[in-house]
Amino acid sequence: MDTEPTKLRKQWFHLFEPLRRENITTFFVFETYDIIGQTLQSSGMEGYLPDGIIDTMIKTKDDSSQRYIKVKKMRAMSHMDSYILTVSGNGIESYKETSF
Known part of the structure; x- marks a missing residue:
């Protein structure tokens, strides 16, 4: 390109x-x-x-890491919160971020 x-x-x-x-x-x-x-x-x-951007990231603090997902852009939607993302044998789950 x-x-x-x-x-x-x-x-x-x-x-x-x-x-x-x-x-x-x-x-x-x-x-x-x-x-x-x-x-x-x-x-x-x-x-x-x-039309949309979904960002995944890992935040590390001390010896602990946490996966996050955030919709940074989605036309015609409100979307500014980050969510904790967990992957386990039960599948993928997300939780509203509180503090890390």
């Missing part, structure tokens, strides 16, 4: 638009990394065109 922002945005649009036009629900997975609270993505365009 192109690295020039205007061309890259058009390429992303042409990737998403046929799927949206056909009313196909599609998940794209992108890896990001966090350095001192600043999330870095490959171009910044990944968050502009999709």
Whole structure:
């Protein structure tokens, strides 16, 4: 893909638009990394065109780690809370975050 922002945005649009036009629900997975609270993505365009962004993360405190899930973007929805995510033999469960 192109690295020039205007061309890259058009390429992303042409990737998403046929799927949206056909009313196909599609998940794209992108890896990001966090350095001192600043999330870095490959171009910044990944968050502009999709209708929704679901972020999964692991927070570590002392010797304990906790998985979290957060809907960062979902068109026409309110979604700013983080949820604790647990995976066990009973499946996947989420709980409203209190404090960690």
